[in-house]
Amino acid sequence: MITTAIIAEFNPLHSGHEYIIKEARRITCADCIVVVLSGGFTQRGDIAIAPKHARAAAAIDCGADIVFELPFVYATSSAEFFASGAIALLNSLKKIDFLVFGTESSDISALSAAAELLIKEPPEFKAVLNSCLTSGMSFPAALGQAYSACSGTNAIFTPNNTLAIEYIKAIKKMSSDIQPVAVQRSGLGYNDINYSKADGHISASAFRTNTENIIKSNLFLSNNSIPPELEAFMSETLPAASAHSALSGYNRIFPVFNDDMFTLIRYAILMNRSHLKDFCDFTPALSNRIQRLLDKEGTSLFSGSYEDFILRIKTKEMTAARIKRAMLHLLTGYTDEACRTAVNYLRKGYSPYARILALSPSGQTFIGAIKKGCDTILINSLGKSMPLLDENAQSVMHYDILASDIYSSIVADKFGYTMPDEYRSGVARITHSPA
Known part of the structure; x- marks a missing residue:
């Protein structure tokens, strides 16, 4: 059985995503397409437009065979830890042959060379990176400058390329046998919002x-x-x-937008304003900036939309995505201490668990093939599986459950609909064959 993986958010699953799924199956002659999917919140700090189970079921309908949830602590992390968390999960399954991803450049050798540079961090690279950061550049911009200075080529750290490079870097660091395959994206760029x-x-x-x-x-x-x-x-x-x-x-x-969680985030900031620095991604600079703005503007800091609020906080050194991730971690009470537990799994190269959100008959066959040989706990029923998790794994799962409960409360507040809680949300079993 040839098994090919895709790491995704599907926020939502659009025609470009369907193209990647079909290309992944065609290029690698895959018998099974495995997706690792973010839950209710994403890597750029946004709330997902639709619940994770709905997006997972759509993935099966569009050609995937099985969807695993990427734990919240990795799904809402930096590109490095997002990629590492997803690769660790796939690596733990022990049966993944290929990883296919969409990029702005399909030159896998260039992406691999960039990943190697990030792993080795030669002195020249470090010097340029630190100089750029000291001058006030954001980390992504500084990374691109350092790469250009060391490689003599134009920076390739565009949004999708950056994730691709981090996937390859994680594969190399974990000594994984997974083979990366790049598919060039078409259509609008990652950040383009104007569409025709x-x-x-x-x-x-x-x-x-x-x-x-x-x-x-x-x-x-x-x-x-x-x-x-x-x-x-x-x-x-x-x-x-x-x-x-x-x-x-x-x-x-559906649909859920960032403004729908703004009231909860305002409350969390006001309740924790004196110790924001305790939460993951809240640097002293970010904590102090919010404190100063609150002292100066009071609650008028929160006037307008959620995006308006983020833009008031944003500086040249702090990207909007970094700030929004920090807000999600504040909202869920995800502390620096809890973050260290999550990162420890990545250092060991495996995932605390692999939770199934949806599958097809081929996905069920895949589960049968890996059940005895994988290096993690497969979860299809949370109630039955929780006692099998050790204390650290339960700590990671705690944030998955809390994030889902918060998402459900936002849906209930907006639409008046009560979603099943995490213990009652079963695996979506799609009985027809993938398209």
Whole structure:
């Protein structure tokens, strides 16, 4: 059995994602496509537009065979730890042959060379990186400058390339046998939000922005009415299965936006303003900046949208994504101490558990093939599996459960719908064969 993995957020699963799934199967002749999926919150610090189980089921409908959840502590981390957490999970399964990812560049040798440079960190690289950081550059920008200085080539640290490089770096550091395969992306870039049909595949950012704008311009419609403009937009940009999932969940579990969690984040900041630095990703600089802004502006700091709030805090040195990740960690009470527990697993190169969200019959066959040989605990029923987890693994799982409970409370507050809790959310078993 040839098994190929994809690491994804599917926020939401659009036509470009479906293309990657199909290309992964075609290029590697895969019998089984394994997806590692972020839960309700993402690597750039955003809340997912739809619940994880809905996105996982859409992945199966669009050609994947089994979907595992990437634990919250890795899913909402830096590119390095996001990638390391996902590779550690795949490595623990012991049966993954290939990892396929979308990139701005399909030159795997260049991506591999960049990964090698990050592992070795030669003196010249370190010197340029530190100099750029000292001058006030953000870490991603400084990384690109340091790479250019050492390699003599243009920086390749674009958003998707950066993750690809981190995947390859993690594979190398863990001495994994997984073979990386790059597929060049088409359509809009990662951060592009303006979309027209001529652009081809939409970006997830553009989808979320356009969806929110369409809904805001149709507020005169009754709550349960789907704006015709939105229905047409989804049919144009999403695979049929993903569009059906979104539209059938409209105003019940979809769509969820960052503004929907802003009240909770405001409360968390005000309750913890004197010890923000205790939470993961809250550097002294970020903690002090928020303190100063609160002292100066009071609660008017929170006026406007969530994105307005983030932009008030953002500086040249602090990226918006880093700040938003810190806010998620504050919201869930994820401390620096808990972060150290999560990172310890990565140093050992394995995952505390592998929780299944959805599978097809081929996915069920895959589970049967790995059950005895994998290096982690497979979870399909949380109630039955929790006693099998040691104290550290339960600590990591605690944040998965809490993050899901928070997501569910946001859905309930917005739509009046009560989602099943983590102990009652079973595996979605999709009985038809993948497309």
